[in-house]
Amino acid sequence: MAEPILQVRDLVKHFPLTRGILFKRQVGAVRAVDGVSFDLHRGETLGIVGESGCGKSTVAKLLMNLERPTSGQILYKGEDITRLSGRALKAVRRNIQMVFQDPYTSLNPRMTVGDIIGEPFEIHPEAAPKGSRRQKVRELLDVVGLNPEYINRYPHQFSGGQRQRIGIARGLALNPEIIICDEPVSALDVSVQAQVINLMERLQNEFDLAYLFIAHDLSIVRHISDRVGVMYLGRIAEIGTDAEIYDRPTHPYTQALLSAVPQPDPEARDTRERILLSGDVPSPANPPSGCRFRTRCWKAQDRCAEETPLLAVPEALAKAEDGAAHASACHFAEVKDVVHAA
Template structure:
């Protein structure tokens, strides 16, 4: 595949074996997985019962809280070095709020985010700034995430103004040029402005900015959704190459299930602020057990006409409920064809169903989890 203007084509790398993480339940905090001989490294990032509520108020002079929007509600996962966790779901399910919480742009209402054992939510000042250096973000829109009045050199080098210890002042221009070269751009274009680059090149500039401080974790919030399909492949291949080169851990947020399957070691399906199902790529895509996951996969376009004829499209009734007033019990029950009285009275735990074996035996938040071939 040809590379972008002024840069070489990124190499394609295969996915590595997935790493286990501990599922969470709404009723009790999960137990962190113990290191084993096959997976000796502890998690770089540990998220436990993370929640973010935005208060709803009423009144002109005296504001009274009348409710809250549950954007993220009791989300838990582990992320290890070199691993990619893909987060998928409909618009408004809380994916971007989760991203902002992980990088510290929002303060959680409850729960913890531990980086190397330190709870980010309880840090402040220098300690918090030191942690933020190791968790960076790549934004969704390559057009609005870059300041049009700043040159590429100023944009990529801006993190050095906040963390001067990362690059001495005299070496910053050389460091920025090296970063541009790493992401496949011409280092001589350091004095150009964002409007002089294509969409794919602008996203590479955003990736270079995220790499400036040599982080361990990068949160990518739909980094390819605004790009053409061919450019999407180039950016995804670049992210995989950088992960192999620098040992990065990714939280890759997207609504394109095909892209997530290609890049992710583990996948988490999100609905109304909670994880509905988690597992490895083959477990989620080949053995889906949650009705919501099956409905999402049934909507994926299939290029093979014969395969299209042999599958059934799952159409969900109604609209997504408001996160300000989610349904009782299972949040998906108002649109689920398997819903029964138990679903309204009891919230299902994100756990491995005991009745399922093989690839279907992975965490699913459904009382009646059952494997169904969606694609």
């Protein structure tokens, strides 16, 4: 396989907790991201799923350098972008763009569509000559399925799906190689979600884009992703191809997630095993020792509290040929049949 276009190694982001008004002192830290590693290849879609608060959006901000990591590396074409600033960082950001979650707040209501999509050209004037920018914006509107004549309209004159198309057009303006999609369809109706997802797939094939796709909806992630990473409390619990994760999950947390997916078939609904987790998600300011999931896991043993499991292919499953041989951060990883998202 070709060299990854983006490599994330042991990425950590801790937000300090302070006490006091005049004389502040740090009394702890929120471990939002605590040792995340993955690769992203050109033209690939890597889906990231997990419950609210697990660190998905923080990872997206770190990749965009909107937040500085506490430690770890983000290698874009072999160069660590966490060490960049000024012009060097600006040049990298041209190739890594973002589509935000809320199409209602991510667009400036005082700017026309033409100004919103054309704004990247003001920051990177080398991307388009000044005289041709208007035409370039019209072409981008056409690419995302909007009428180029809408160039002088304002965001409030569009529906939610149309606004997200405007956000996608803005992300495409500089011809990036990577687009980070932070729950881009979660605020849209189901029918509109399908339109936006199909649009993103078409654009990926047309422009050879790599997507990091963050979402809650397991069905959407499976539909668009080549590989899927499951996050829990700041770490990746399991990662593999979409078929490996959905058909042959080995981590208990992934199995519990998939068992919670609504099942439209009444017969299958009555026969499947529902995995109910006990307790609440621990605070990221005070995570459990060892395995982060052990306080809610039915397999937990003393080893889970003493030793942090590595994200690697379990030794017992290394020779499996049915899709079970993929990375899982569990001491007792094993395949369990669950009803997967269709």
